[in-house]
Amino acid sequence: MKLILLGKPLSGKGTQATSLAKHFHIPLVSLGDILRAEIAKKSVKGKKIASSMHAGKLVPESIILSLLREYFSRKSFLLDGFPRRISQAKILDSFQKIDLVIDISCPDTLILQRLHARKICSGCGSIYGITMPPKRKDICDRCKGILVQREDDTPAILHTRLQVYKKEAKKLIAYYKKKGIYFAVDGKLPAQEVCKRIIQRIETIK
Numbered sequence: 001m002k003l004i005l006l007g008k009p010l011s012g013k014g015t016q017a018t019s020l021a022k023h024f025h026i027p028l029v030s031l032g033d034i035l036r037a038e039i040a041k042k043s044v045k046g047k048k049i050a051s052s053m054h055a056g057k058l059v060p061e062s063i064i065l066s067l068l069r070e071y072f073s074r075k076s077f078l079l080d081g082f083p084r085r086i087s088q089a090k091i092l093d094s095f096q097k098i099d100l101v102i103d104i105s106c107p108d109t110l111i112l113q114r115l116h117a118r119k120i121c122s123g124c125g126s127i128y129g130i131t132m133p134p135k136r137k138d139i140c141d142r143c144k145g146i147l148v149q150r151e152d153d154t155p156a157i158l159h160t161r162l163q164v165y166k167k168e169a170k171k172l173i174a175y176y177k178k179k180g181i182y183f184a185v186d187g188k189l190p191a192q193e194v195c196k197r198i199i200q201r202i203e204t205i206k
């Protein structure tokens with residue numbers, strides 16, 4: 001099964017991606033995580049990635065493709081963060097037939113509310129937020145790692161990320177609607193309900 005997750009920053013994509021990958025036993029490919037891992041290596045590529053990412057802009061296509069190409073030929077995957085623009089969607093189509101594109105739609109007001117509460121575990125990558133706070137402040141429930149804010153989770157950078165998303169997403173949504181593989185889910189609902197609805201939809205294609 002080949003699935004794509006679309007959604008604004010802080011729409012709940014990462015949370016859903018983790019749950020869905022577990023539920024269906026599909027390898028999760030999170031481009032944001034792959035890019036952050038490259039930044040952590042402090043490589044030349046990592047420095048270039050950081051300069052785009054920390055400005056809220058898209059990372060150049062050549063870098064994205066050099067990191068993702070190995071995943072394109074896999075039998076099944078859940079892609080979180082790719083494609084983010086129509087040119088990327090077309091490249092992916094030249095490798096694979098996608099089964100379903102899931103769009104977690106969420107109003108900007110909710111995104112902004114979530115911004116201040118979102119924390120990521122520096123150890124295992126678990127995501128915490130308004131409805132999923134950690135039991136102990138800034139400590140991960142799962143691995144006891146320290147919770148941190150993502151460097152690009154500031155109001156100014158989020159503003160740019162949202163603008164970039166909206167400009168590109170319109171075209172992506174139209175592209176996948178035309179192919180008949182687009183499914184939108186209401187991201188305002190509690191995370192478990194969002195997950196349930198997506199699972200129900202995915203089961204119709206199995």
Ligand code: AMP
Binds near residue numbers: 033052064085
């Ligand atoms: P995310 O973790 O999915 O919110 O992505 C964080 C940042 O990584 C984005 O704001 C972009 O700077 C970069 N990024 C993620 N996916 C892509 C992509 N498909 N193309 C270009 N840049 C990307």
